[in-house]
Amino acid sequence: MRGFGACFRAELSDLLRHPLAWLAAAATAITAIAVGLSPTTNDHNGWLVYEAALSASALAAGFFLLGIAAGSIASDRTRGTIRWIMPRPIARSGYVLGKSAAILLLAVGLLVVAAGSSYLVAAPRGFDDVTAMSSDDDEAGGGFDFVEEETIPPEFQADAMRGYAFGVTLRALPALWVLAAIGLFVSAIMRSAAGAVIAAIGCALPLQFLPELFGLSTDSARILPQRAATDAFAQLAEYGQRHAGEPWHEYTMGAGMGALALCIGLPLLAALIFQRLDLTD
Amino acid sequence: MTTAAVQCEGLHKRYGPHEALRGLDLTVPEGALFGFLGPNGAGKSTTLRILSGLVRADSGSAAIFGVSAREHVGAVCRAAFLIENAIFPAQLTARRVIRRTAEYMGVDADETVLERVGMTHALNRKTGGYSHGMKQRLGLACTLLGKPDLLVLDEPQNGLDPEGLRTIRGILREEQQRGATVLVSVHRLAEVEGLCTHAALVIQGRIARQGAIDVLLGSDHPRFCLRTDDDARAADALRGAMPDVAIDNSNGALVLDGDDDRAAAAAAACIAAGLRVFEMAPVRRSLDELYRTEVGR
Numbered sequence: 072m073r074g075f076g077a078c079f080r081a082e083l084s085d086l087l088r089h090p091l092a093w094l095a096a097a098a099t100a101i102t103a104i105a106v107g108l109s110p111t112t113n114d115h116n117g118w119l120v121y122e123a124a125l126s127a128s129a130l131a132a133g134f135f136l137l138g139i140a141a142g143s144i145a146s147d148r149t150r151g152t153i154r155w156i157m158p159r160p161i162a163r164s165g166y167v168l169g170k171s172a173a174i175l176l177l178a179v180g181l182l183v184v185a186a187g188s189s190y191l192v193a194a195p196r197g198f199d200d201v202t203a204m205s206s207d208d209d210e211a212g213g214g215f216d217f218v219e220e221e222t223i224p225p226e227f228q229a230d231a232m233r234g235y236a237f238g239v240t241l242r243a244l245p246a247l248w249v250l251a252a253i254g255l256f257v258s259a260i261m262r263s264a265a266g267a268v269i270a271a272i273g274c275a276l277p278l279q280f281l282p283e284l285f286g287l288s289t290d291s292a293r294i295l296p297q298r299a300a301t302d303a304f305a306q307l308a309e310y311g312q313r314h315a316g317e318p319w320h321e322y323t324m325g326a327g328m329g330a331l332a333l334c335i336g337l338p339l340l341a342a343l344i345f346q347r348l349d350l351t352d
Numbered sequence: 353m354t355t356a357a358v359q360c361e362g363l364h365k366r367y368g369p370h371e372a373l374r375g376l377d378l379t380v381p382e383g384a385l386f387g388f389l390g391p392n393g394a395g396k397s398t399t400l401r402i403l404s405g406l407v408r409a410d411s412g413s414a415a416i417f418g419v420s421a422r423e424h425v426g427a428v429c430r431a432a433f434l435i436e437n438a439i440f441p442a443q444l445t446a447r448r449v450i451r452r453t454a455e456y457m458g459v460d461a462d463e464t465v466l467e468r469v470g471m472t473h474a475l476n477r478k479t480g481g482y483s484h485g486m487k488q489r490l491g492l493a494c495t496l497l498g499k500p501d502l503l504v505l506d507e508p509q510n511g512l513d514p515e516g517l518r519t520i521r522g523i524l525r526e527e528q529q530r531g532a533t534v535l536v537s538v539h540r541l542a543e544v545e546g547l548c549t550h551a552a553l554v555i556q557g558r559i560a561r562q563g564a565i566d567v568l569l570g571s572d573h574p575r576f577c578l579r580t581d582d583d584a585r586a587a588d589a590l591r592g593a594m595p596d597v598a599i600d601n602s603n604g605a606l607v608l609d610g611d612d613d614r615a616a617a618a619a620a621a622c623i624a625a626g627l628r629v630f631e632m633a634p635v636r637r638s639l640d641e642l643y644r645t646e647v648g649r
Contacts, residue, residue: 074456077452077455077456077458078456080455081452081455081456085441085443088443089443150439150441151436151437151439152439152440152441153406154404154406154435154436154439155438155439155440155453155491155494156456157404157405157406158404158405158406158432158433158435159453159456159457160456160457160458161456347408349406349407349408350406350407351401351406351407
């Protein structure tokens, strides 16, 4: 692991100077604002606007993160700067994991941008109880319908929604980290930066379909981690008890753990494979 | 017994169907200024890449000061490398490159190395705008950080102007005088002959010849030069008196293969033929000649 700190600082410094990182932050913020101001979310409660804006902006951040991570190690090989770095007293594992840590930190930064922008755009709607909920309306081609609720269920009261929003935010972090980890893994084993970016996107796309393997529709899988996160972070005991026994609960927790395992395991695996490679450009 | 700064034994490396190294054995004595020669594709860069830890050998061993090159590069900082053309992140200035290199190496960021390579004028310019020669100078400056015991330089003269070549020659000599070992891959043979104390010639992935320059250029193939008042007559006289000796009178003087005894016999034969002998001196083989002989084999 020798050289971890030096490589981490160098990568972080490069990322802060890299136009792509700033473009990613700008695109993330713009996406959140655009979704928040979109007519489809115009009448929503602030919590729902926050969730919609955050989900979209985190997706934008994820794409950038995937590209940045996929280019990180491969571009050192493509440009030839690897010949400047690696003959120093730096362990290859230190190099890969140092870069990984910097990019995972960038993911945290982008999430802060996404959450901050989403909050700012949602705040004017007010963070009260949700008195109207949205759902997909197949007959109307997937648009939003609003169903007035006479009695507000506990999960749509402001406290529950606060936990829900917090859970949604936290849930996005392992998702971003997984994308970064996939990018880093591909970057470590490929010579070409462009090839690594394409391959990383190709590898990330099938993740969308993993829920199908568990017999769950993509839509339900999308909502489940949010509820699980609510359960975990909102301290809503009643809500938690009510949903703990549901069959998807274990799946969502499993998916969360799986995501964490991937974002730790993939850089480690990348470091292991990188040890054996000939670093030619 | 002299310690070897670099010791490679039986190095093999294959890139797909191409066998780059075929059992290369190399010994670089400590304190030497060692020229590493060979035609393109002979395996020089592959050897230096293995020493730098960039490439893994298929078999054989490579050691720096007795420590496996692989462990050496990852663990300690006694060697510095400039592998092929120096390339740096385009957005970094020379000053930042030096600082970052020092951080990678765990040594002080001593900016005086930039003075040594004549780069102080471009200290705060981004390397993306540098010429090839400027990048080479900066690459050399990076290798000087921390006063390494071994400098491994792969064609450092590439892209340098005459002033840059003089600078690099001066630095290599200074480093050797400081006590460092320098292993430098060079294409210009005359440069090696005038600069290096030792050399090795790589051909098709093996070392064809290696050792001290003086030994490589003289001891195994002694020759002497003879100048008389009539070289044509002298050549005839010598062919008669010494029919087994190779004589070359194509370059305005007689050059004969042979040791001191042969030289004395040749002088006697010329005098006996009524010729006046003006000069007789040993002829050192040029590196170019050695190179052409070995590569042509």
